[in-house]
Amino acid sequence: MAVLEDQARFLRCIGEPTRLQILKLLAEGERCVGDLACVLNKEQSLISHHLRALKECNIVKERQEAQKVYYKLTDARLARLIIDCEALMKELLLCKCQEVNYERKGNQGSGEGEICPDS
Amino acid sequence: MAVLEDQARFLRCIGEPTRLQILKLLAEGERCVGDLACVLNKEQSLISHHLRALKECNIVKERQEAQKVYYKLTDARLARLIIDCEALMKELLLCKCQEVNYERKGNQGSGEGEICPDS
DNA sequence: CCCATATATGAATTACAATTCATATAAACA
């Protein structure tokens, strides 16, 4: 069951704030390392480290042009995955907030979702 | 940009091998803590800790029945997300292997994906 | 050839997360 480990590694690779920012930028188009560092206001070496991590998971690939190295996503579906995941996460968090408000109004919470009904 | 942090936290929460296993089990239906610990051959306290982490991200919810506490996914789309993500990850890794084999045959690799063509 | 620019790398540090262990809580039942 190495697949499980690979999938977990893949998710963790995306699930780091700086790398996620990088991926969202690359979803719009390719960028060179310096650009990314500048836009994200992070050290260049940090960006390089993160790009290497992303490359090891085959999430990004690079192309050299003169001194500059441009990175892009290896697959457009990655952009969609990130968007879909964001949307779902937002819904889940919203749901959580509603539950908190609901409980604050003095309800005990039967446990059977009036707010988050079973799927 | 708290959304970014939330999304990253969400992905990391899923991207831990034991939690991912739990989620894959819960995708099939609800389970109590003891069951999960037994099936996964892990300590009960460990499973509880992981379930708490998942609950904090609103990925799972619980229902108590006598002494037992049953957990399930808060949303069926989570199961699909995990499946889709696994499929994509597998493709990306396969792609990576092919690149390695390709380079082993003595090619220099122009950098412009004969194997992973641009999307 | 030397210099400036762009990126990568490795070691060291720091921060964070997973796991274990001991124990607390709580429900059912004799």
Added chain:
DNA sequence: TGTTTATATGAATTGTAATTCATATATGGG
């Protein structure tokens, strides 16, 4: 009420990952 079963919790430990810093590599231009 005392005991068993099921789960949760917190502290301590261990492991892993992010960040920084110094430096190496490599490209293009004067």
